[in-house]
Structure formats: C-alpha cells, structure tokens
Amino acid sequence: MANAEEALQRKREINKRAVIKYRLSHVEQIRSRARQYAREHKEEIIAYREKSREKRLAWGREYYAKHQEERNVRFKEWYQNNRERVMARTNEWRRSHPQESREIYARRHAREKGADGAHTVKEWEGLNNLFGHSCLACGKTGMPLTRDHIIPLKSGGSDDISNIQPLCKSCNSSKHTKTIDYRPIYFQDWT
Numbered sequence: 001m002a003n004a005e006e007a008l009q010r011k012r013e014i015n016k017r018a019v020i021k022y023r024l025s026h027v028e029q030i031r032s033r034a035r036q037y038a039r040e041h042k043e044e045i046i047a048y049r050e051k052s053r054e055k056r057l058a059w060g061r062e063y064y065a066k067h068q069e070e071r072n073v074r075f076k077e078w079y080q081n082n083r084e085r086v087m088a089r090t091n092e093w094r095r096s097h098p099q100e101s102r103e104i105y106a107r108r109h110a111r112e113k114g115a116d117g118a119h120t121v122k123e124w125e126g127l128n129n130l131f132g133h134s135c136l137a138c139g140k141t142g143m144p145l146t147r148d149h150i151i152p153l154k155s156g157g158s159d160d161i162s163n164i165q166p167l168c169k170s171c172n173s174s175k176h177t178k179t180i181d182y183r184p185i186y187f188q189d190w191t
C-alpha cells in the first residue's frame, strides 16, 4: 500500500516536471495562444471582471479585516527590531524637511487638543505673506515663525485660521497660555 502510494507520488512528480519542461520550451506559443484567446473572448473577459469585481473587493476587505490583528502584531515586532533605524530616518527627514515637519506637528498638536476647526497650509502661508513674514509681537523677520493660537487650544480656542497669528518661537513661548491678539486692529475686525 505504502509502495503504491509512493509510486503514485513519484509519477505525479515526473508529470509535474514534464509539464514545467514543456511550458519552458514553449513560452512563445503559450503566450500567443493566451493573447489569441484574450482577443477572441474580449467581451466575455471584461464582463467577467465586471461581474466579479464586487466579489473580489469583498474578499479583499474580508481578508484585510481578518488579518488585522496579525498585521498589528507583525508590525509591532518589526518596529521593536528596527526602532533605532526608523527613528534615525525620521530625524533625518525632519532635518531636511523643516517646513513640512512643523506642519505635521502643528496639525497633530491641534488634533490632540481636540480643537475645533482647521486651517490649510495655504491659509497659513497667506497669513505670513500678509504680515510680511514677521513676528506679530516683536516684529522680527528672517526667522522661522510658529502658529500661535490667539485663544489657546487649552482654553477652547479653535484651530481655524481666524484664531492663528504668526509669532517667533521666543514670543510664542513667552505668551504661553495667555490670550493676546497681536494682529493689527483692522485685521481683528475682519475676523
């Protein structure tokens, strides 16, 4: 019995090898046959793809959901093993992208504080253009400006552009959690 099973297994192995060998030596023929089939059954193939689209998407979603936990565990493990490399790369990116990294930090900070409203990078740049890229408190130019929330997020201020003023780092930190509107009176009336 065992021998018969083994013989069958061997035969299968030989068949498989023969099939592979055939395919390898007839690549062009197989390809052109497949192309011809595709030409002759174009409509059917398209219809089949259309019909099975939802099903395929559903499978994908199901698979994704089913393996979520596994993915998380794998990612955590990978992160543990690569933590230093990831951090080095992140720091390098931050150094070479100071503007973008400030944007990301500012947005995350506002979100974490549960602030209402939001402003775009364009609005922030527009505000800086309007005020000549100067700190509204000390008037200095030529230094990186930070978004100060006129009414601090902690006091329920919004992250909307109407609650933002550009301040230099030093003025921003000395204002701290006070509510001070440094914008010109004409501008305050607008918003």
Ligand SMILES: [Zn+2]
Pocket: 135, 136, 137, 138, 139, 140, 167, 168, 169, 170, 171, 172
């Ligand atoms: Zn300043």
